[in-house]
Amino acid sequence: MGTDAGHMHTVASAAVIGAGTMGCAILSGMLAATEGPFAAVGPADVVAADPGQAHRDAVAERFGVRCVACAADIDRAVDVVFLCVKPQVMDEALRQVNENPLLVGERMPLFVTVAAGLKTPTYEAALPAGARVVRAMPNTPLSVGAGATGLCAGACATADDVAVACGLFSAVGCAVVVEEDAMDAVCAVSGSGPAYVDAFIEALRDAGASLGLRAEVAETLALQTVLGAAKLLQETGQAPEEARRAVCSPGGTTLAGLDALFRTGFQASVQAAVAAADQRSKELSA
């Protein structure tokens, strides 16, 4: 990594290990960045590792990056390695990283992991002493520039390393730095969160359809309602409680709807979902 006049580290090259949903979202954000630490990184500076040949061909075609089967096959040193495989196969991916002297030699890259559950000491124990690790928990809207990412630093990561990782994730959404013991909660709220919102949109669509709306009409209305409600909060800075009250006319439809929603356990359902995801994240790290 180089340091520019503002002392912000800039990245010249990167590797993405595991080019699935998250790996591709990171590739896409990194290559689109026109400012921040990844602004100078182009397709020729990036290598992706993924075992599926057909998948690799598709990734090479889509992003113009070089693709190899696994981290052991990466044939150049890089500044940053993004670890984007499932937690269950991280051991193997780290073993392949360790087999590659270009990645674990004298000049080690910064390792940024997005795996759920696995804690930074796990990586630090698997990699050579002194490995700089930043753990991130992004979410799928990253791929459309609207991600929400929580990050924390491993024991050897510097403030600049955290700034580099934040630079990538904040170019494609928002990024917040938290303590490592908050990462399971971040995973439960925003990492898994898009799926809860999708489930809500499905339920709103199906409820509309059950009242006789055509399914496509119901889905369009449900989706735009969620998008619009979030945008309203973001653009006005209103608290959700305040925005919610503005929808409620005395004795009107919304209060009738909210009363049924809360009476049938909406808040308890969300609480249970987040608690279960938090618990699962903790289990993945055990």
Ligand SMILES: NC(=O)C1=CN([C@@H]2O[C@H](COP(=O)(O)OP(=O)(O)OC[C@H]3O[C@@H](n4cnc5c(N)ncnc54)[C@H](OP(=O)(O)O)[C@@H]3O)[C@@H](O)[C@H]2O)C=CC1
């Ligand atoms: N999806 C999400 O919403 C989020 C996921 N995450 C985390 O991101 C990580 C990746 O998840 P996601 O992108 O959804 O998973 P995907 O299955 O979409 O992507 C993982 C990719 O890694 C490949 N892979 C498996 N083993 C290796 C290896 N040894 N070396 C290189 N590549 C390998 C897989 O290939 P193959 O399929 O052929 O095995 C697959 O293409 C997980 O750890 C998850 O916890 C974090 C936040 C949100």
Ligand SMILES: O=C(O)[C@@H]1CCC=N1
């Ligand atoms: O479901 C999972 O385990 C991953 C982590 C957060 C979102 N997807």
